[in-house]
Amino acid sequence: MKSKWLFLTIAPCDAAEPWQLGFQDAATPMMQGIIDLHHDIFFFLILILVFVSRILVRALWHFHYPKNPIPQRIVHGTTIEILRTIFPSIIPMFIAIPSFALLYSMDEVVVDPAITIKAIGHQWYRTYEYSDYNSSDEQSLTFDSYTIPEDDLELGQSRLLEVDNRVVVPAKTHLRIIVTPADVPHSWAVPSLGVKCDAVPGRLNQISISVQREGVYYGQCSEICGTNHAFTPIVVEAVPSKDYGSRVSNQLIPQTTGEAEAEMKE
Amino acid sequence: MAEAASPNSPSLAEQYFVKEKEEKTDAGPKPTEFKEVENPKEAATQEAAVEKTVEAVDEKAVEETPTASEESSEATPPAEEQSTDPTSDAPEVSSDAVTEQSSGNTEEENVGDQVSAQETPEIKLETAPADFRFPTTNQSRHCFTRYVEYHRCVAAKGDGAPECDKFAKYYRSLCPGEWVDRWNEQRENGTFPGPL
Ligand SMILES: [Cu+2]
Numbered sequence: 001m002k003s004k005w006l007f008l009t010i011a012p013c014d015a016a017e018p019w020q021l022g023f024q025d026a027a028t029p030m031m032q033g034i035i036d037l038h039h040d041i042f043f044f045l046i047l048i049l050v051f052v053s054r055i056l057v058r059a060l061w062h063f064h065y066p067k068n069p070i071p072q073r074i075v076h077g078t079t080i081e082i083l084r085t086i087f088p089s090i091i092p093m094f095i096a097i098p099s100f101a102l103l104y105s106m107d108e109v110v111v112d113p114a115i116t117i118k119a120i121g122h123q124w125y126r127t128y129e130y131s132d133y134n135s136s137d138e139q140s141l142t143f144d145s146y147t148i149p150e151d152d153l154e155l156g157q158s159r160l161l162e163v164d165n166r167v168v169v170p171a172k173t174h175l176r177i178i179v180t181p182a183d184v185p186h187s188w189a190v191p192s193l194g195v196k197c198d199a200v201p202g203r204l205n206q207i208s209i210s211v212q213r214e215g216v217y218y219g220q221c222s223e224i225c226g227t228n229h230a231f232t233p234i235v236v237e238a239v240p241s242k243d244y245g246s247r248v249s250n251q252l253i254p255q256t257t258g259e260a261e262a263e264m265k266e
Numbered sequence: 267m268a269e270a271a272s273p274n275s276p277s278l279a280e281q282y283f284v285k286e287k288e289e290k291t292d293a294g295p296k297p298t299e300f301k302e303v304e305n306p307k308e309a310a311t312q313e314a315a316v317e318k319t320v321e322a323v324d325e326k327a328v329e330e331t332p333t334a335s336e337e338s339s340e341a342t343p344p345a346e347e348q349s350t351d352p353t354s355d356a357p358e359v360s361s362d363a364v365t366e367q368s369s370g371n372t373e374e375e376n377v378g379d380q381v382s383a384q385e386t387p388e389i390k391l392e393t394a395p396a397d398f399r400f401p402t403t404n405q406s407r408h409c410f411t412r413y414v415e416y417h418r419c420v421a422a423k424g425d426g427a428p429e430c431d432k433f434a435k436y437y438r439s440l441c442p443g444e445w446v447d448r449w450n451e452q453r454e455n456g457t458f459p460g461p462l
Pocket residue numbers: 186187221222223224225226228229230232
């Protein structure tokens with residue numbers, strides 16, 4: 001009954017939808033900043049577009065050959081040349097200021113992160129490591145995240161976006177995500193989180209995000225990494241931070257007890 | 267237009283500043299703890315009466331039987347997309363499924379109890395802090411340095427010195443397991459490239 005009207009709810013859109021032209025809804029301050037910057041710049045863009053099209057259309061209209069068979073021989077006009085050089089160079093400067101401000105604020109790690117998650121790209125799946133909680137080199141909570149094949153999709157799941165093991169992160173917590181591949185360059189990109197980070201072999205790239213609301217966020221690889229490049233999606237599931245602990249420990253318990261039992265047997 | 271620029275309108279930085287009730291100063295010596303082994307039995311029995319049993323188990327139930335999750339489709343937003351199929355005979359099915367679930371639940375509990383009796387891992391939300399030596403996106407050096415620091419610490423203070431533990435935590439947080447394995451191997455062979 002209720003599910004029939006679910007489509008009426010104003011739910012944030014965190015995955016791509018068919019024929020989408022705009023952004024996915026922001027879930028981090030970074031993405032909010034990106035969207036705002038885009039809209040700010042678009043204001044100037046439309047202004048310039050209207051102005052330039054007006055000049056162009058007007059020129060075509062008035063200097064059409066039946067109306068104006070003999071063209072004027074003006075080849076030089078100092079004033080207009082100065083104006084049309086100065087103004088177009090000022091506008092990008094005004095666009096650059098907020099753009100750089102945003103760019104550098106995205107790089108900045110303001111607060112110490114609470115969690116480090118390693119996103120390791122492989123051909124063609126992803127491995128995630130949660131190693132904040134282990135007390136030896138071997139114990140870390142590691143799992144692989146494969147795309148769900150088209151034939152196994154269930155109703156409501158997005159094609160080539162769903163994975164078998166999602167990355168679970170707490171919401172409203174500062175996260176550090178270390179992005180690196182194990183073979184060829186990959187990328188870790190989630191539009192709703194405003195994140196697109198290349199994974200370069202031999203290098204650990206850090207991104208710091210803070211997901212502002214609970215939800216499931218989808219992303220795809222953004223660096224051509226081979227034949228199955230299209231089949232390495234990313235799914236981030238943000239849970240309330242009080243649930244995060246139980247999620248992680250539920251996954252940790254089988255591992256640690258498994259090891260403990262193994263040790264006891266030895 | 268004038269009021270848009272009024273002095274108490276928040277600046278861009280303020281606007282985007284993460285308001286945190288749960289803000290914890292992780293850098294500090296005592297981080298807030300998530301002692302979270304939330305007794306599965308308790309939770310289950312409390313909520314058994316309510317039809318939201320599913321929610322209590324759903325983390326565990328996701329793997330096994332997503333049958334009962336139909337009714338909880340609006341209660342549990344993220345975990346299940348597969349629950350959205352509106353079956354016509356939903357009531358009977360779900361009541362069956364709930365009993366099924368609760369029976370499954372008791373099994374789960376028992377397992378859970380045994381496990382938690384054996385071991386209660388305690389999740390502290392704590393990780394390697396941001397290091398001013400490595401302010402860039404590239405953190406490869408950060409990881410390497412922490413690894414070296416740990417092993418120099420162990421070399422100086424002796425094996426299992428408690429003051430070295432934090433370095434161990436840091437490098438484990440930062441370095442991919444593969445890298446650590448490779449470096450461990452290199453140290454054993456004496457081919458580790460760093461200053462130890
Ligand atoms: Cu790729």
